[in-house]
Amino acid sequence: xxxxxxxxxLVFHPMDQFIVKxxxxxxxxxxxxxxxxxxxxxxxxxxxxxxxxxGTSKRATVPTRxxxxxxxxxxxxxxxxxDVTGKDAVKYFPYIFTLFIFIAxxxxxxxxPTSFSPTSxxxxxxxxxxxxxIAVTVLGFVKNGASFLGLFWVSSAPxxxxxxxxxxxxxxxxxxxxxxxxxxxxxxxxxxxxxxxFAGFAAITAVAPLSILGxxxxxxxxxxxxxxxxxxxxILTCVYLKDALHPxx
Amino acid sequence: MATETTGTASACVxxxxxxxxxxxxxxxxxxxxxxxxxxxxxAIYFVLSRIALPRIASVLAERQGTITNDLAxxxxxxxxxxxxxxxxxKALADARAQAQEIIAQNKAEMQAELDKAIAKADAEIAAKAxxxxxxxxxxxxxAVQSVEAVAKDTAGAIVAAVxxxxxxxxxxxxxxxQMKG
Numbered sequence: 001x002x003x004x005x006x007x008x009x010l011v012f013h014p015m016d017q018f019i020v021k022x023x024x025x026x027x028x029x030x031x032x033x034x035x036x037x038x039x040x041x042x043x044x045x046x047x048x049x050x051x052x053x054x055g056t057s058k059r060a061t062v063p064t065r066x067x068x069x070x071x072x073x074x075x076x077x078x079x080x081x082x083d084v085t086g087k088d089a090v091k092y093f094p095y096i097f098t099l100f101i102f103i104a105x106x107x108x109x110x111x112x113p114t115s116f117s118p119t120s121x122x123x124x125x126x127x128x129x130x131x132x133x134i135a136v137t138v139l140g141f142v143k144n145g146a147s148f149l150g151l152f153w154v155s156s157a158p159x160x161x162x163x164x165x166x167x168x169x170x171x172x173x174x175x176x177x178x179x180x181x182x183x184x185x186x187x188x189x190x191x192x193x194x195x196x197x198f199a200g201f202a203a204i205t206a207v208a209p210l211s212i213l214g215x216x217x218x219x220x221x222x223x224x225x226x227x228x229x230x231x232x233x234x235i236l237t238c239v240y241l242k243d244a245l246h247p248x249x
Numbered sequence: 250m251a252t253e254t255t256g257t258a259s260a261c262v263x264x265x266x267x268x269x270x271x272x273x274x275x276x277x278x279x280x281x282x283x284x285x286x287x288x289x290x291x292a293i294y295f296v297l298s299r300i301a302l303p304r305i306a307s308v309l310a311e312r313q314g315t316i317t318n319d320l321a322x323x324x325x326x327x328x329x330x331x332x333x334x335x336x337x338x339k340a341l342a343d344a345r346a347q348a349q350e351i352i353a354q355n356k357a358e359m360q361a362e363l364d365k366a367i368a369k370a371d372a373e374i375a376a377k378a379x380x381x382x383x384x385x386x387x388x389x390x391x392a393v394q395s396v397e398a399v400a401k402d403t404a405g406a407i408v409a410a411v412x413x414x415x416x417x418x419x420x421x422x423x424x425x426x427q428m429k430g
Contacts, residue, residue: 015272016272019272020281035281038285038288045289048297052305061311098290098293102293118286122273127283189273
């Protein structure tokens with residue numbers, strides 16, 4: 001595990017939980033190697049299928065508990081897309097729902113002790129963040145043509161200020177995917193690392209009760225963070241999508 | 250902090266099996282992560298868009314339909330209940346009015362009969378009273394005659410007792426004059 005008491009001293013390895021390793025054999029990690037990342041990503045897929053497909057297989061008018069949760073998730077994201085992005089964005093709902101349900105399940109599965117958290121890896125979240133960024137930018141130009149650039153030209157500001165604002169808007173636009181992906185990875189990574197650090201202190205008998213209380217508290221916080229980060233990622237995607245569909249301020 | 254290095258897996262993992270720097274920044278692992286992430290996302294997207302989302306949408310629509318229908322049916326039944334109540338109230342009012350009418354009619358009939366009976370009784374009473382009056386006046390007349398005869402006799406007897414001489418005719422004339430006066 002992350003920490004062992006060696007010769008009375010404490011050794012913390014809070015980052016070891018994020019190591020990617022092959023599950024079969026111990027060679028180098030190639031592109032197609034079945035690693036712990038692959039396992040937990042596929043588990044997330046399995047959970048999504050269990051909830052959204054098996055849970056709704058009865059198509060009951062009066063829903064069972066699982067179907068209720070599936071419908072709740074559907075309604076939650078659907079309403080978010082409708083409210084934030086607008087009624088005309090409903091056709092992008094499956095993509096946004098895919099993002100939400102994937103991040104939510106990855107985050108929650110990562111809370112199982114000794115599990116691996118894919119969403120703590122910048123490689124994963126950067127693909128998600130830049131994927132959204134590129135998709136939204138392309139969509140903006142396809143839908144609005146050159147007038148999509150009006151997003152950076154704040155027509156409500158005084159004329160003299162507009163070029164300066166345009167530069168600021170442009171920078172903030174290109175920072176979006178970075179903040180979008182680092183926010184998620186940073187939150188999950190920090191939370192899990194803190195949990196490991198608290199766990200490390202449990203090796204000292206005197207502080208152990210405090211450390212366990214700390215773990216419990218942080219764990220509760222992490223459950224909250226797991227959902228909130230999925231929510232934040234999704235709602236920001238909706239906001240970016242809105243900018244692409246209706247670039248006027 | 251990060252150890253960006255060349256080819257091998259051990260570049261990011263120390264000899265003791267612990268991470269060197271942040272495993273997140275180990276470029277060696279990224280292709281693997283990205284590959285499996287894309288697999289997972291595509292799998293989720295296809296399962297959701299082909300099966301789960303249309304199914305849930307149809308279930309929700311169906312439920313909405315059921316609820317709307319049930320509400321409409323309930324509204325219908327309520328309307329029917331109101332109509333039934335109205336009909337009942339109307340029947341009740343009609344029955345009441347009819348009863349009032351019958352009562353009034355009966356009252357009128359009874360009044361008429363009563364009036365007739367009273368009139369008849371009045372007539373009979375009047376006839377009887379007239380008869381009685383006649384009888385009384387006859388009795389009175391006969392009484393006056395009796396008094397006259399008695400007075401004449403008495404007057405004659407008194408005159409005789411006093412010692413006078415009087416014939417019946419003059420006594421009778423005197424008595425008559427006195428009784429008239």
